[in-house]
Amino acid sequence: MKTVLIATNNAHKVSEISTALNFEGWEFKTLRDMGLVSDPEENADSFEGNGRIKAKAARAAAQEALGRPVAVLADDSGLEVDALDGAPGVYSSRYAGADGDDAANNAKLLRELGDRPLADRAARFVCTLVFIDEDGAETVARGTIEGAIGFEERGSEGFGYDPLFLPDAYESARTLAEVSQKEKNGISHRGNALRRLRDALAAQGA
Template identity: 80%
Template sequence: MKEVLIATNNAHKVEEIRTALNFEGWTFTTLAEAGVTSDPAEDADSFEGNARIKARAARAAARESLGRFVAVLADDSGLEVDALDGAPGVFSARYAGSDGDDAANNAKLLAELAAVPDAECTARFVCTLVFIDEDGTESVARGTIEGSIGREPRGSEGFGYDPLFLPDEYGGMRALAEVSQAEKNGISHRGNALRVLKKALSQSVDER
């Protein structure tokens, strides 16, 4: 058995991670489920930097709370809009100033792009994962999904900027929030990053 502590309590992320990293004998536990408290300042200037901060903080907190090292997985993700020079980027969750206020973040994004032609509203979701094994070995994986920003929210699936993001896979005709979770897992930035991570980890798993 291998216990992996996921440095999040976001149910959407947890389910996607559990489905993707389906190695035999692996179990996944959230911070809350493990009774571990970890809420470090995410003050890096990159997704990888923030993911590493979260992973290392969770590893240290788990060592203190559980009395042992466990494998830890953390992610940081966000939206990069080309016409805004990559913003909101690492500030995606707090773009409008209040952390996690999806409606306010989406409203600000639409306002910022109001004068930008549709053809120039290209964007991508980015996800970077940092996995730290029990022995301290770090693995990093990055995934993206290309698309553009629509002019109004559409759909009720997903969260964050999903109602505004139009993936290239659908020719700009469907918002990510109009796609089922199962279908989203197959094309999403986090899903792509998880597939990269699984491939990187497969060799060490096979060797055990």
């Protein structure tokens, strides 16, 4: 059995990852499952950089605890808004400050965009996955979902910026918070990144 440590304690994220990377003989564990603590400072200027920081820190924690290397998967994701020169970007979770929450982040985003028309509110969610195998080999996959930022929050199914994000796939008729999680997984940035990662690992003989 191949154990893959996912550098998170988010149960939903683990479920999505394990469903997408359903290679025979693979099992997925969270940091908590393995009795590990890893909370490195994410100070890179890119999603890939922060994903790599998390993956390497989790791998080091597992190595120290188990005395052997394990495969590790980490991700970093966020929102890029063209009219704001790519902001909030890597600061997506703390856009309104370290003590801010989803409501504060969304309120700041709406303030920053002001009354720009929808055509000038293009944005995308980005997810970058960093997978490091037992032998230290690294595989990186990036996924996006294109859309625009709406003028008000709508829907209750999502979190973060989902209530403001209008995917191009729905022709701006629905926000990501107005679709089911299963439907979201089919078009989401993380879902797209996972499909690319699976293809890359399969090509390597996973």
